[in-house]
Every structure is written in structure tokens, then in C-alpha cells.
Amino acid sequence: MKKSNLYEVKDGKINRKNPFCPRCSSGVFMADHGDRYACGKCGYTEMKTND
Numbered sequence: 909m910k911k912s913n914l915y916e917v918k919d920g921k922i923n924r925k926n927p928f929c930p931r932c933s934s935g936v937f938m939a940d941h942g943d944r945y946a947c948g949k950c951g952y953t954e955m956k957t958n959d
Contacts, residue, residue, distance in 0.1 A: 913925075914926055914937060924937070925940075926938055926939070926940055926945065927945060927954075929947040929949065929950065929952055930952065931947065931950050931952045932947060932949050932950055932952075936949050938952070938954070942956075943955065943956055944956055
């Protein structure tokens, strides 16, 4: 995956699409697996909510 797919430009600002891992701190993105986010470094997983 290209790193450029993890960001979007909106209203002249750069926003990240995926969250950072709360265990590994900023700089480590979590992977989007459809129904959950997972960290490839430490294995932390968050389920997505269906709002």
C-alpha cells in the first residue's frame, strides 16, 4: 500500500485516514481491516462501531 493512500487533503489541510496505535504512540498507523483496526507492530486491535 502506498503511504499516500493513508492521507487525504481536505480544505487545504492534510488529514490521516487511519488512527494511530494507542500503545505504540503516534507515528504507527493501524491497518483498516473493514470491521476492525489492527496494529501490525504490537497486535493491538479495535473493533469498529456501527453508528
